[in-house]
Amino acid sequence: MRAYEDWVIEAETRGLKISEVIVQNQMEELEQSEQALFERMRQNLRVMRKSVETGLSGERRSLSGLVGGDAAKVEGRRKRGESLVGELMSGAIARALAVAEVNACMGKIVAAPTAGSCGVLPAVLLTIEEDRRVSEQAVLHALFTAAGLGIIIAERANVSGAEGGCQAEIGSAAAMAAAAAVELAGGSPRQTADAAAIAMKSMLGLVCDPVGGLVEVPCVKRNATGAIIALTAAEMALSGVKSAIPVDEVIDTMGQIGKQMPCTLKETAQGGLAVTPTGRRIQADFL
Template identity: 50%
Template sequence: MKYRTVAELVALARQHGKTIGEVVLEQEVQAGGRTREEVFSNMEKSLLVMEQAVEKGMNEVVLSRSGLTGGDARRLREYAQRGRSLCQGVVLDAVNYALATSEVNASMGLIVATPTAGSSGVLPGSILAAGRHLGSGREQMVYALFNAGGIGFVIANNATISGAAGGCQAEIGAAAAMAASAVAELAGGSAEQCAHAAAIALKNLLGLVCDPVAGLVEVPCVKRNSMGAAVSIVAADMALAGITSVIPCDEVIEAMYKIGTMLPSCLRETSLAGLATTPTGQELNQRINKKDQE
């Protein structure tokens, strides 16, 4: 790949008069030895899986194996349909779709890890909601996924996308940055605006710890996915308005990584602190994980 940083990605896009999504696709073709059509259709397949997961989560009550999560996406949809919600529109839809995807994930349904399974709700939630409201074509949506992939690629290589290594900021934080950039591109924003959107979204989630109850990708992960989607849409809107991130995106990514290394391991996916060790968290852990060892 010819880019290692978000700044390089933006420069490539500017230099060739292309979107970040187009640059990322071309770089993947050059690096991977596959044709443009193959690479594009691979990504289109991911879009289809995302749509199916949202569809399923919105219309069915999908319960997880532990019984901790499921049914909230449909609950939110029914509430939204009554037309009296506070953030009706793209934001609420993004939240709803993200919730749906994360519930499907928790129920062992089919999803796309973006960048991880635990954070798989954010990106589809945001781009499907924004795409529908903007009337984006299918091709544009696929390019938006490449855009998100490019931002995630930089974060994964220069920082981390693992909750065990960097806390939730590395998963939901990375996903929100990816989604913010993708949505900014869908809405016609420039490459620079995409980078600012990503930076603004990630900054808001810096320091977020990974403290899953009973070690499962459910509490608080499912709801954090929907909140990450909301953050990404708001961040995109701010960037599209011309608001810039004072700290450049690559520096925010580096800060995220450093914060991650400073987090004690009890707050990095070990379930030894935070929400996992609240009285309710411990009780749930006893109920779910100990029953099979009797």
């Protein structure tokens, strides 16, 4: 079974970025050229940019009426200079909501790693890109860092809410975004691992309890909190804060916790917020 630690050691030994090791690995495994891999990733980035733009417009609403317009509210407050948490954090919140709202409205998104967690990674990376004025090529490299970690998570545990709860979706996305953010900010391969571990540890045990069985409540807003956890983890790692538990062990733990969760808390809408009085009322309104 592959380990993220192996890639970190290889990157450190060869003096490479973690993304460079992952790209080389994928070139060999998929038998594709570096150019072809980057073009595919560039296409994903274009979709991410478009989904942010669409979501921030505030023009779309989901068929249920539960989702739509919140990203525009947060973005409006940010643009008015009223943000409580600052430009970077409020920008990430708005973008995460935007992409998740587009998904709920049946728009085009990049599942990163899933549709339900699609807002976390683009929110973090595009916010840093704007704040740091980094190149698109640097963002693409960061996306490979995220994708490589996603491969490891899928192999060692899972990224499905039906299998592992929301920790497997938003938790995985937060870990991927944290690692990518560290690379984008110039951090070391080791720091990407620490950031990923810190982010995922903060999400362990998170249940999947979609109200009415829809990927809307509380899913959309969890994308925003996932993005903030990713940025927090990245900031700690870049400061030299280390994770006491290695990232591969954290991933394995997430997988085990998912297996121990009752099925009522794994995307069945039979537990958690889905069965609160309000949750039941919302579901009844759909019938």
